[in-house]
Amino acid sequence: MPGALSGFRIIECGEMVSAAYASKLMADMGAEVIKIESPHGGDAARQRGPFPGGEPHTEKSGLYLFLNTNKRGITLDLEQPQGQEVFQRLVKDADLLIHNVQPGHMPPLGLDYDRLAAMNPRLVMTSITPFGLRGPHAEYEASDLTLWNAGGLCFLNGGGPGTDHLPPLKAFGQQSGFTAGVHAAVASLGALFARLRGGLGQHVEFSVQECLMGISEFGTMMAAYAGVAVTRLGHKPIQPLDLLECKDGWIFICCVEEHHWHSFVDLMDNPEWAAEPIFEDRLKRGESWDALKLLIQDWVKDFTVQDLYLKAQARRIPFAPVSTMGYLLNSEHLNARGFFVQLDHPEAGSLTYPGAPHICSETPWELRRPAPCLGQHNTEVYTELGMTAQDLAALQRAGTV
Amino acid sequence: MSRPPLDGIRVVDFCWAWAGPYGSLQLAHLGADVIRIESAKRLCPSRLIPPWPDNESGVNRAGYFNQYNQGKRSLTLDLKAPEAIDIAKTLVSKSDIVMNNFASGVMEKLGVGYDVLRRIKSDIIMVSLPGYGTSGPEKDFVSYGPPQVAQSGLSALTGYVGGPPMMAGFSYGDPNGGIHATFAVMSALLHREKTGQGQYIDLSQWEAAIMLLPEAVMDYSMNGTQPERMGNRDPHMAPHGVFRSKGDDRWVSLSVRDEAEWQRLGAVMGQPELSSDARFASLAARKENEAALEEIVTAWTQERTADEATQALQKVGIPAYPSLDALDMINNPHVGARDYFVELEHPEVGTRRHMGIPWTMSRTPCEIRRPAPCLGQDTEAVLTDIVGLSQSEIAALRAKDILT
Numbered sequence: 160m161p162g163a164l165s166g167f168r169i170i171e172c173g174e175m176v177s178a179a180y181a182s183k184l185m186a187d188m189g190a191e192v193i194k195i196e197s198p199h200g201g202d203a204a205r206q207r208g209p210f211p212g213g214e215p216h217t218e219k220s221g222l223y224l225f226l227n228t229n230k231r232g233i234t235l236d237l238e239q240p241q242g243q244e245v246f247q248r249l250v251k252d253a254d255l256l257i258h259n260v261q262p263g264h265m266p267p268l269g270l271d272y273d274r275l276a277a278m279n280p281r282l283v284m285t286s287i288t289p290f291g292l293r294g295p296h297a298e299y300e301a302s303d304l305t306l307w308n309a310g311g312l313c314f315l316n317g318g319g320p321g322t323d324h325l326p327p328l329k330a331f332g333q334q335s336g337f338t339a340g341v342h343a344a345v346a347s348l349g350a351l352f353a354r355l356r357g358g359l360g361q362h363v364e365f366s367v368q369e370c371l372m373g374i375s376e377f378g379t380m381m382a383a384y385a386g387v388a389v390t391r392l393g394h395k396p397i398q399p400l401d402l403l404e405c406k407d408g409w410i411f412i413c414c415v416e417e418h419h420w421h422s423f424v425d426l427m428d429n430p431e432w433a434a435e436p437i438f439e440d441r442l443k444r445g446e447s448w449d450a451l452k453l454l455i456q457d458w459v460k461d462f463t464v465q466d467l468y469l470k471a472q473a474r475r476i477p478f479a480p481v482s483t484m485g486y487l488l489n490s491e492h493l494n495a496r497g498f499f500v501q502l503d504h505p506e507a508g509s510l511t512y513p514g515a516p517h518i519c520s521e522t523p524w525e526l527r528r529p530a531p532c533l534g535q536h537n538t539e540v541y542t543e544l545g546m547t548a549q550d551l552a553a554l555q556r557a558g559t560v
Numbered sequence: 561m562s563r564p565p566l567d568g569i570r571v572v573d574f575c576w577a578w579a580g581p582y583g584s585l586q587l588a589h590l591g592a593d594v595i596r597i598e599s600a601k602r603l604c605p606s607r608l609i610p611p612w613p614d615n616e617s618g619v620n621r622a623g624y625f626n627q628y629n630q631g632k633r634s635l636t637l638d639l640k641a642p643e644a645i646d647i648a649k650t651l652v653s654k655s656d657i658v659m660n661n662f663a664s665g666v667m668e669k670l671g672v673g674y675d676v677l678r679r680i681k682s683d684i685i686m687v688s689l690p691g692y693g694t695s696g697p698e699k700d701f702v703s704y705g706p707p708q709v710a711q712s713g714l715s716a717l718t719g720y721v722g723g724p725p726m727m728a729g730f731s732y733g734d735p736n737g738g739i740h741a742t743f744a745v746m747s748a749l750l751h752r753e754k755t756g757q758g759q760y761i762d763l764s765q766w767e768a769a770i771m772l773l774p775e776a777v778m779d780y781s782m783n784g785t786q787p788e789r790m791g792n793r794d795p796h797m798a799p800h801g802v803f804r805s806k807g808d809d810r811w812v813s814l815s816v817r818d819e820a821e822w823q824r825l826g827a828v829m830g831q832p833e834l835s836s837d838a839r840f841a842s843l844a845a846r847k848e849n850e851a852a853l854e855e856i857v858t859a860w861t862q863e864r865t866a867d868e869a870t871q872a873l874q875k876v877g878i879p880a881y882p883s884l885d886a887l888d889m890i891n892n893p894h895v896g897a898r899d900y901f902v903e904l905e906h907p908e909v910g911t912r913r914h915m916g917i918p919w920t921m922s923r924t925p926c927e928i929r930r931p932a933p934c935l936g937q938d939t940e941a942v943l944t945d946i947v948g949l950s951q952s953e954i955a956a957l958r959a960k961d962i963l964t
Contacts, residue, residue, distance in 0.1 A: 163751035188747045207796065209779035209787075221778025272922075296894040300879040302815035304792060304800060309881040311889045313802060313813065316727055322720065326802040326811055327883045329792050330728030331717035337772045341739050342586075346919040348746035349590040353565035353924045355753050361923035369900050369918035374582075374735040377611075378886035380623030383913040384611035388885040392809065400706060402715060402725050409725050411710035472701045479707035481715050481725050484780035487770060492698040498767050499777075511781040513774055516767035517744040518693070520674075521759035522751055 162189015163522035167351065170195065170249055171230070172237070172258035172270070175204050176303070176336025177287045177367065179226040181344040182257055186229035187515055187524055193249065193540055194227060194531065198234040198560060201533045202227075211507065217533060218506035222333075224530045225512055228502070232531025233540045234560050242559045243269035248544050251279050254354075255347055259287040263298050272362040282360040283350040287343045291366035301367070306335035310371020311378055318391040320449065327391065338374065339367040398444040399423075402481055403456050408464045409481035412455065412471075417441065422474040427458055504529040534560065562924045564591025569749070570655040570946075572648070573597065573632065574672075576604045578705055578731060579765055580661030580689060581628045583738030587657070587745070588631035589917045589926050595633045595655075595942055597648065598935060600964045601640075607935065613909050620908040620934040627914050629932035630902065635943075636936035641962045645671050650947045652677050656752075657745055658686040661737075661765075663702060664694045674760040683758035685748045689741040691733075693764030703765065708733025712769030717776055719789035726789075736772065737765030798846035799825075799853050802883050803861040805869055811883040812866040814857075814873055822846070824876040829860040906931040939963055 167190040173179035179194070179202070186192040196202050204223040211219055236242040246269055250256055260270055265286070269275075272284045286292060289301035290309070307313045307329050317328030343365045350363050372379065381389045395401075399412045399420075414420040417440065424433040432438070432454055437447040444451055459467065464480045471478035480486060488499060488511060500514040507529075515524040537560055541551050554560045569592040573584045581596070581604075588594045598604060606624040613621060620626075635651075637644040649672065652658055658677060660667050667673050667688065674686045688694055691703025709715050709732050710725070719726040741763045748759050770777065776787050794800040794815070802813045816822050819842075826834035834840060834856070839849040846853055861869050866882030873880035882888065890913050895901065902916040917926050943949045949957075957963050 163747040166754070167750075184743055185747075207775070209775055209782060211782045213783070221782060222775050225774035225778060290894060291898055294894045294898040299874050299881070300877050301881070302797070302800070302817065302879040304794070304802075304815050305813045305879045305881040308802065308811075308813035308883040311884045311886060312729055314811075314883050314885045315729060316718075317720070322723070325720055326792060326804065328718065328720065328726060329802070330732070331714055331787075331789075332773050332775055334728070334772060338736070338739075341736075341743055342918060345586055345739065345742050345746055346590075346921075348743070348750060349565040349926075350921055350924070352590075352746070352750055352753065353921075355750065357562075357924070359923060361921050363919055363921050365919045366895075366898070366900075367918075369895055369898070369916070372889055372892075372895065372900070373915045373918055374729070374732075375886070375889065375915075376730045376735075377624070378730075379889055379915055380627050381611045382886035382890045384613050384623035384909070385615065386887075388887040390809070390885075402710065402727070404724075409710075409716070411707045411715070413704060413707045415704055472698075475702050477702045477704050477707050479703070479711035481710045482713045483716050483786050484713060484776050485784075485786065487713055487777070488780060492692065492696040493767070493770075495696040496693055496764065496767070498764075498770070507782075510778065513767075513770050513777050516740050516765075516771055517687075517761050517763040518695075519744060519748065519759055519761050521757055522748070 161522070162525070163519065164188040164190035167191065167254045168252060169193070169255045169257065170253045172260060174202055174259060176226065176333045177339040177343060178257050178259035179204065180337055180340030181287070181347065182230065183226050183228060184341060184344045187526070189522065192230040194230045194232045195235050195237070196232060196533060198236050198534070198558060201234070205533070216506070224504060224507055224510070227530035228512070229527050230531060231536035231540060232534065233537050234534040236559050237268040239557070239559050241554065241557060245554070245559070247275070247278060250275050250282060253279065253282060254351060255283045255285065257285040257287070257343070257347060261300070262288050262292050276360060280359055281354060283347060283354060283363065284360070285343055285347045285363040285365060287339055287365045287367065289367050291369070292364050303333045303335045304329055306367050306371060309368045310335065311375040312371055315375070315378060315389070315391055320394065323392045335367055335371060339365070339370050342370045394445055394448050396445045397441045398448045398451065399455060401452065403459045405459055405462050405464045405467060408483070410459065410464050410467055411479045411481055413477045413479070414441070415477070419476045422476050423471070426470060426474055426476070500526055502526050502529050506532060564926050565921070565924050566590040566592035569593070569657065571595065571657040571659060572652050572655045574658065574660035574662065574667070576661065577606060578628065578734040579737040580659055581606070581738070582735045583689070583742040584632065584659050585628050585630065586739065586742045589928070591926060593633070594631065595635050595651065595938070596629065596933070597639070598634055598636050599638050600636060600935060601638055613912070618908060626906065626909060626912070626932040630914060630928045631930060632933060633938035633942060634933035634936055635939050636964050638962050638964060639670055641960070643957060643960070644962050647943070647947055648672055649680050651942070652684060653680045654946055655681070656685060657749070658684060659741070659745070661689045664690045664692070664699045678758065683752055683756055685745060685752060685758045685761070687741050687745050687761040687763060689737055689763040689765060691765045693767065694762045705731030705734030708765055708769050711766055713773055713776060714769065717773060717787055717789065720791045721789065721793070723789065733765055733769050737763065737768045740768035740771065793850065796843070798843060798850055799857050801854060803854070803858050805861045805866040806864055810866050812861050812869045812880060813883055814878060814880040816878060821878050825878060828872050828876055902928045904928065904931040907934060936964070
């Protein structure tokens with residue numbers, strides 16, 4: 160059955176996460192994605208891992224394998240004039256070109272919207288860059304960590320009683336890249352929709368910093384409406400909203416609304432201390448959290464995570480386990496929904512992957528193929544472009560592919 | 561000027577709180593007519609929480625609501641009344657997309673489930689995005705954005721070296737669930753444009769959050785191991801962290817990605833001898849001696865402001881940026897120069913700075929055309945222009961307290 164995006168042809172020049180995640184989402188929805196990698200080692204995500212047994216291997220990086228499902232992969236050196244000629248032939252028939260090349264590196268690689276649009280006026284080109292293409296910081300170098308800071312998200316976390324001297328704390332992994340990627344995919348589909356109606360493509364300029372600022376929640380509003388910078392230090396204003404330790408792991412206890420708290424007190428069998436005025440409402444519980452946390456922690460410690468989670472949920476209190484990977488992969492709920500999928504890769508073997516977070520009634524999501532090995536589809540794709548075996552061999556000799 | 565991409569697309573937005581409204585905000589950014597269904601009898605939680613200007617509360621004064629509902633319209637309807645459900649159905653019959661993030665089953669109980677709505681509008685696209693999705697043994701469990709950070713696995717992976725699990729963001733699960741839902745909606749909209757077929761999308765916010773940590777899932781899948789918490793460090797780069805700078809709780813982030821950058825860092829810090837220091841001669845050596853390395857970097861950063869350190873490092877091409885707090889953000893000269901901020905006159909809060917659209921389009925510009933709506937601000941207009949009710953019909957509904 161065709162996917163929602165069947166028939167769209169996408170060229171991706173992606174390193175690491177943002178552009179690759181955007182085009183993975185589209186590939187998993189049925190789009191035909193051709194990923195261009197440098198012949199000199201390919202996408203840096205190939206070096207990131209994790210690797211089976213911790214042994215680095217170009218074809219076995221977990222991050223790369225996840226980010227590039229359903230794509231075909233070719234090698235092409237865009238720094239060579241010959242490489243750019245081939246690139247232009249590829250772009251000529253494409254619906255979308257998506258990349259995350261730094262602004263300063265775009266011209267030498269031929270990533271020039273005006274020139275490409277002159278050959279293919281229907282082309283949508285999405286440029287995902289750390290700080291956008293213009294403005295005083297446009298040329299700044301960035302990493303996932305520095306972007307998480309530039310977007311104000313890092314400053315929100317870490318600290319708290321006992322750790323206030325420690326730095327703002329980044330979230331695990333490559334969160335700037337993933338968040339930017341899914342937003343850039345939405346913007347790209349918007350431009351493709353406009354083209355279905357109006358016929359012409361356009362250039363979509365995307366700033367990762369701005370995207371992250373836009374999800375920084377309370378922070379920017381407190382600043383704009385109340386003139387204060389929310390601090391990550393000291394206590395949180397509302398409690399209980401914290402991570403506590405059970406017998407066999409950690410649980411997130413969450414009483415956002417008063418009725419959650421009342422149900423929780425009932426679950427704890429109405430201890431006398433719960434009626435103390437210092438625990439009267441969520442703000443007072445925030446101020447008194449040092450004392451309250453000890454009391455709750457003492458009660459929580461005798462439960463298993465699962466037991467407490469289910470007991471709380473039975474009373475509609477939104478507790479959640481602090482999931483480990485083992486817990487997730489064995490979750491009855493996630494498995495009943497078919498979230499995790501088994502996929503075979505010629506080098507990495509059969510592995511379990513996160514699937515899709517959505518179930519679409521008419522255009523089922525599917526994994527049609529694993530991530531490409533470096534240059535795996537060179538012959539196939541270049542033949543489709545009309546090249547002969549001799550042409551391809553010449554390009555190979557020149558180191559272009 | 562050209563029309564925005566989703567000009568003429570109408571969204572009936574039953575979403576509330578944070579995840580759903582963030583998703584429909586993106587559709588408004590793209591130019592859709594997003595109509596939020598609200599009720600004073602069951603107010604959106606984001607209208608009820610601070611910050612408010614001058615700390616004076618009011619349903620139209622909440623920064624939270626006003627940020628994440630820019631560009632939308634507000635229709636107040638008491639969905640407990642059968643007449644209100646009829647109006648909602650008529651509105652759906654003239655719309656393209658229906659969004660909701662109620663708990664599983666609520667739309668069906670209200671009588672506006674997909675099976676009903678598809679009979680009213682055969683090509684409707686409907687998305688539901690409850691925390692757990694709409695199927696599976698835990699589908700009736702309750703969820704909020706903050707617990708999803710824990711439940712997704714992100715908390716167990718996030719934290720200082722040797723420390724307990726920690727949070728990421730305030731409520732990171734919410735915007736993430738919302739934007740993944742919008743991606744699915746946009747895909748369905750393109751499919752509909754080509755085939756005429758609508759569909760139903762069941763999105764799980766929990767699963768959307770697991771999409772953000774594939775390295776850990778794959779590690780477990782490959783090796784059966786759970787990655788250890790490593791603070792701000794990175795297995796492939798060192799130094800890589802957030803370092804104290806001059807001022808009270810001020811910090812600068814930086815990443816040294818390769819040997820050439822390591823050499824340049826030594827030079828910038830005025831310690832070229834570091835490049836021949838055996839303790840730091842390779843990535844492996846720097847990882848081995850990372851605590852000592854971080855002390856050396858801190859000794860340099862804490863003598864400068866975060867801006868000074870950033871400028872010095874960027875001058876030699878090393879990724880660095882101040883760890884911005886919220887006041888830094890709303891005063892950031894770079895995004896200010898890019899016209900990212902939106903400052904539209906709002907009848908109750910005046911002109912405030914809001915976060916804008918993170919993309920620009922060269923041919924079909926996207927812009928925020930109006931501030932977030934006051935409660936029920938567009939009830940009259942929507943009922944007259946779209947639903948097609950007369951003034952006397954509207955007055956009768958008002959008399960029965962259905963339009964609040």
